[in-house]
Amino acid sequence: METVMKDFYWVLWIASTITVAFFLYGVYRKWKLVKLGRKEERPGMCGTRIKALLSFGLIQRGTLREAFPGIFHSFIFWGFIVLAVGTSVVFMQEDLFVHLLFDELFLYGALALDVMGMVAIFGILMALFRRYVTKPKRLDNRREDAIVLVALLLILLTGYFVQGLRIATDDNMGPLCRTTAELTGEDILERCQDPLYSPVGHAFGGFFLAVGISGGLAYNIWFGMWWFHLALAFATVAYIPYSKLLHMIASPWNIFWKNTRPYGEIPSIDVETAETFGVSKIEEFTQKQLLDLYACTRCGRCQDACPASTTDKPLSPKKLLQDLRDHLDEVGPKLVGLKEDKRDEVERPPIPGEVVKDDEIWACTTCMACQEACPVLEEVLDKIVDMRRNLVLMESRFPQELMQFFQNMERNFNPWPIGWDTRADWAEGLDIKTMADSRADTLLWIGCVASFDDRNKRVSTAVAKILKKAGVRFSILGTEEKCCGETLRRVGNEYQAQMLMKENVEILKKYGVKRIITPCPHCFNTFKNEYPQFGGEYEVWHHTEFIDKLVRDGKIKLKRTLDKRSAYHDSCYLGRHNDIYDQPRSILKGVSKRGLSEFERTKNKSFCCGAGGGRMWLEENIGKRINEERTQEALDLKLSLVATACPYCLTMFEDGLKAKDAVESVKVKDVAELVSESLGL
Amino acid sequence: MNILVCMKQVPDTAIAIRLDAEQKSIDRSEITYVVNPFDEYAIEAGLQLKEKYGGEVTLVTMGPDRADEALRTGLAMGADKGVHISDPALEGSDTLVTAKVLAAAIKGLPYDIVLCGKVATDDNTGQVGPALAELLGIPHISGATTLEVDDDAKKATATREVEGGFMRMEVPIPAVITAEKDLNAPRYPSLPGIMKAKTKPVDKKDVASLGMDPSSVGLAGSKIQPMGMSLPPVREAGRIIEGEAEEAAKELARLLRAEVKIL
Numbered sequence: 001m002e003t004v005m006k007d008f009y010w011v012l013w014i015a016s017t018i019t020v021a022f023f024l025y026g027v028y029r030k031w032k033l034v035k036l037g038r039k040e041e042r043p044g045m046c047g048t049r050i051k052a053l054l055s056f057g058l059i060q061r062g063t064l065r066e067a068f069p070g071i072f073h074s075f076i077f078w079g080f081i082v083l084a085v086g087t088s089v090v091f092m093q094e095d096l097f098v099h100l101l102f103d104e105l106f107l108y109g110a111l112a113l114d115v116m117g118m119v120a121i122f123g124i125l126m127a128l129f130r131r132y133v134t135k136p137k138r139l140d141n142r143r144e145d146a147i148v149l150v151a152l153l154l155i156l157l158t159g160y161f162v163q164g165l166r167i168a169t170d171d172n173m174g175p176l177c178r179t180t181a182e183l184t185g186e187d188i189l190e191r192c193q194d195p196l197y198s199p200v201g202h203a204f205g206g207f208f209l210a211v212g213i214s215g216g217l218a219y220n221i222w223f224g225m226w227w228f229h230l231a232l233a234f235a236t237v238a239y240i241p242y243s244k245l246l247h248m249i250a251s252p253w254n255i256f257w258k259n260t261r262p263y264g265e266i267p268s269i270d271v272e273t274a275e276t277f278g279v280s281k282i283e284e285f286t287q288k289q290l291l292d293l294y295a296c297t298r299c300g301r302c303q304d305a306c307p308a309s310t311t312d313k314p315l316s317p318k319k320l321l322q323d324l325r326d327h328l329d330e331v332g333p334k335l336v337g338l339k340e341d342k343r344d345e346v347e348r349p350p351i352p353g354e355v356v357k358d359d360e361i362w363a364c365t366t367c368m369a370c371q372e373a374c375p376v377l378e379e380v381l382d383k384i385v386d387m388r389r390n391l392v393l394m395e396s397r398f399p400q401e402l403m404q405f406f407q408n409m410e411r412n413f414n415p416w417p418i419g420w421d422t423r424a425d426w427a428e429g430l431d432i433k434t435m436a437d438s439r440a441d442t443l444l445w446i447g448c449v450a451s452f453d454d455r456n457k458r459v460s461t462a463v464a465k466i467l468k469k470a471g472v473r474f475s476i477l478g479t480e481e482k483c484c485g486e487t488l489r490r491v492g493n494e495y496q497a498q499m500l501m502k503e504n505v506e507i508l509k510k511y512g513v514k515r516i517i518t519p520c521p522h523c524f525n526t527f528k529n530e531y532p533q534f535g536g537e538y539e540v541w542h543h544t545e546f547i548d549k550l551v552r553d554g555k556i557k558l559k560r561t562l563d564k565r566s567a568y569h570d571s572c573y574l575g576r577h578n579d580i581y582d583q584p585r586s587i588l589k590g591v592s593k594r595g596l597s598e599f600e601r602t603k604n605k606s607f608c609c610g611a612g613g614g615r616m617w618l619e620e621n622i623g624k625r626i627n628e629e630r631t632q633e634a635l636d637l638k639l640s641l642v643a644t645a646c647p648y649c650l651t652m653f654e655d656g657l658k659a660k661d662a663v664e665s666v667k668v669k670d671v672a673e674l675v676s677e678s679l680g681l
Numbered sequence: 682m683n684i685l686v687c688m689k690q691v692p693d694t695a696i697a698i699r700l701d702a703e704q705k706s707i708d709r710s711e712i713t714y715v716v717n718p719f720d721e722y723a724i725e726a727g728l729q730l731k732e733k734y735g736g737e738v739t740l741v742t743m744g745p746d747r748a749d750e751a752l753r754t755g756l757a758m759g760a761d762k763g764v765h766i767s768d769p770a771l772e773g774s775d776t777l778v779t780a781k782v783l784a785a786a787i788k789g790l791p792y793d794i795v796l797c798g799k800v801a802t803d804d805n806t807g808q809v810g811p812a813l814a815e816l817l818g819i820p821h822i823s824g825a826t827t828l829e830v831d832d833d834a835k836k837a838t839a840t841r842e843v844e845g846g847f848m849r850m851e852v853p854i855p856a857v858i859t860a861e862k863d864l865n866a867p868r869y870p871s872l873p874g875i876m877k878a879k880t881k882p883v884d885k886k887d888v889a890s891l892g893m894d895p896s897s898v899g900l901a902g903s904k905i906q907p908m909g910m911s912l913p914p915v916r917e918a919g920r921i922i923e924g925e926a927e928e929a930a931k932e933l934a935r936l937l938r939a940e941v942k943i944l
Contacts, residue, residue: 419696
């Protein structure tokens with residue numbers, strides 16, 4: 001029956017040409033917008049990239065991290081993949097006369113199409129249900145969401161109608177069968193009419209027959225439905241680059257170009273000779289950063305994971321990406337084709353302050369929860385840091401608390417107005433050597449908080465005692481240690497950060513330091529992932545990693561002295577930034593008589609203490625307090641001890657417990673303190 | 682409008698001060714130096730005047746070579762140029778000599794207003810600004826918490842905080858205004874500002890080029906001679922008296938009488 005359509009194939013050719021033209025033009029325009037960005041080196045490792053594409057694309061690893069949305073997206077995705085392959089096969093056999101469906105493949109193909117269409121329909125119904133009935137807070141509904149879902153649903157339903165109506169006219173040769181038969185000349189009708197290979201189609205056919213649609217009537221409706229189905233499919237394809245469907249192209253491309261550098265590394269910028277710093281104009285982002293904007297489909301997982309969003313701060317990673325995307329769509333077309341100097345004449349608002357508000361930019365704790373949650377590997381942190389860089393380095397506009405912070409850093413190389421000459425006071429009487437006294441390969445790098453904060457000094461003391469007990473030969477820098485630059489970098493003061501980093505590289509070179517052990521995950525991340533940018537290559541250990549190694553090597557023997565219901569709170573900079581989840585837990589299991597509980601949000605889903613990204617030094621005036629949210633989680637679990645591995649986390653928990661009036665019932669201790677107790681030091 | 686700002690480089694107050702061997706001056710070996718915080722308000726006030734009326738902000742400082750860093754900080758904030766008076770002969774100058782040297786440097790420059798910090802945090806005298814006004818023969822307002830300058834009417838109005846209230850004063854300009862800490866919020870230098878500051882012009886002067894006799898400056902030319910310096914006594918740790926209230930009170934009274942000797 002479908003052969004009658006061959007007379008109309010000229011219409012199809014014209015329609016498909018128009019569709020492809022619309023599609024390509026749309027993609028081309030987005031491509032030009034993305035190309036407005038700066039070039040960026042995303043080096044090699046094609047294997048890793050293809051692996052990511054298979055895992056996050058084909059296998060849908062990212063979306064499947066959450067059951068319901070993961071399943072329906074996968075249903076729709078896999079369904080349409082199979083249908084697209086099927087349609088392409090028909091095209092190849094019908095129009096290019098390439099025989100692909102050998103043996104019985106046409107039957108299995110028909111079955112696959114029949115079943116996967118239903119799977120996709122089921123997925124779309126789930127999606128519709130979620131978006132318009134359960135309405136999770138993280139979804140914002142735009143018109144395109146409805147258009148896309150309804151269009152896809154109609155394409156699938158009309159497909160079944162076409163098939164059912166065809167069967168109702170007693171024509172059992174579906175496209176796969178028919179084109180195969182035409183190519184081979186074999187008589188395969190008998191096999192093709194077996195309902196086993198197109199159960200849904202036959203069900204629809206049965207339905208039409210049952211309601212009395214058959215023969216000529218069925219044929220007439222079929223004829224109309226066939227055109228409607230095709231028109232809808234063509235329109236939807238043409239719509240792809242103009243709607244959220246663009247993610248079908250942009251997201252896999254984004255996944256392919258994923259970051260292969262260390263996760264916790266913030267790229268360096270030239271602070272000596274550049275004329276502008278950070279990002280205030282859209283074209284100052286890199287092409288990959290702009291691609292991110294089109295790869296986002298507003299699923300909102302980032303928003304649910306974000307400690308700022310979930311405590312009623314104005315920042316939402318999703319909104320930030322969407323606002324930037326809308327801005328790119330708006331001003332980008334005016335910039336395309338203009339030379340760089342002419343672009344400055346195009347009137348538009350600055351990005352930090354207008355497109356993304358200052359309060360959003362400063363709310364980020366750089367905890368990386370958003371990026372960890374994103375199914376298409378968006379990068380958000382880099383954009384926030386780039387905007388902060390612009391605010392600090394170009395505009396000198398930042399929360400006023402940072403003014404004092406910067407001055408303290410400049411004068412005393414630590415966040416407080418405390419003299420640098422007191423940096424090593426914590427070590428007095430502990431018989432710890434400084435590098436100046438006794439040079440050692442291993443440096444115990446203390447970091448600012450554990451050097452100056454009274455509570456955290458107990459942690460540095462514990463670490464030093466453990467190392468001594470294990471017979472590790474180490475020295476500290478004493479008053480020669482300066483802030484590692486981590487926080488300065490994350491609040492956008494790249495200039496001051498680089499000065500400190502370069503000075504530290506020099507001093508470490510002077511003493512020939514090869515190995516660094518540090519009780520601060522922020523220093524740890526910076527030394528490990530960012531100092532190589534300035535020629536500082538060291539073997540860097542966080543104290544929990546190192547203690548774990550000492551235990552495994554039998555250098556220290558842990559006793560089970562901890563008799564409290566306890567759980568480990570993951571530091572963002574150990575966990576998500578550096579994938580260190582097991583070592584602290586392994587140590588804690590070794591000292592605990594009662595095993596280890598887990599927070600509800602734990603490991604890579606751990607909830608930030610609220611101090612990262614410079615937030616430690618800023619007032620938290622908007623919304624709920626992040627540390628109190630996390631502390632409440634500990635109280636709900638009825639913990640009596642929270643173990644931490646980061647000076648910031650320790651401080652934030654101490655403050656949270658005070659605010660919750662739970663200082664007596666819940667203790668917070670660093671892993672090193674618990675080890676020190678276990679060893680009786 | 683030509684705006685002059687006098688500034689001084691001082692030791693950062695966060696660093697523990699140690700005395701030198703002679704106990705007449707401080708040990709400078711481990712000091713971090715900063716711009717006198719009150720001078721930062723003066724610089725900011727100058728920059729705001731420039732933004733309003735145009736013209737130039739010129740920084741003037743007297744101090745050793747290292748004081749150039751302080752000048753660069755002010756230039757990074759946005760000042761246009763600097764005058765750096767540096768001469769070994771100036772070592773030990775008292776406040777009057779300092780004011781004379783600054784006045785000598787300023788006399789050759791065009792100015793509509795001279796801004797200073799109220800006091801330098803190191804020697805804490807607060808004399809140089811007023812002395813400078815006297816030597817220049819112009820009025821001054823010290824410790825300004827607000828400042829409005831009317832360049833057309835050639836007058837300046839400022840608020841001073843006095844015991845229990847505020848005092849508003851008006852002076853014709855040119856005048857010397859010294860800045861109190863609530864005057865404004867000094868800006869943070871932008872990175873382009875920092876980079877530009879490296880090449881902004883700084884006019885180096887010595888005593889001879891100011892037309893002064895070296896014997897009239899420094900310790901030799903000063904009327905004030907330092908006798909000695911001493912550090913405050915180290916605060917002892919607190920003590921908690923244990924025991925019942927009655928006994929503890931007795932013990933406290935005994936200690937106050939026998940050890941602290943205030944009863």
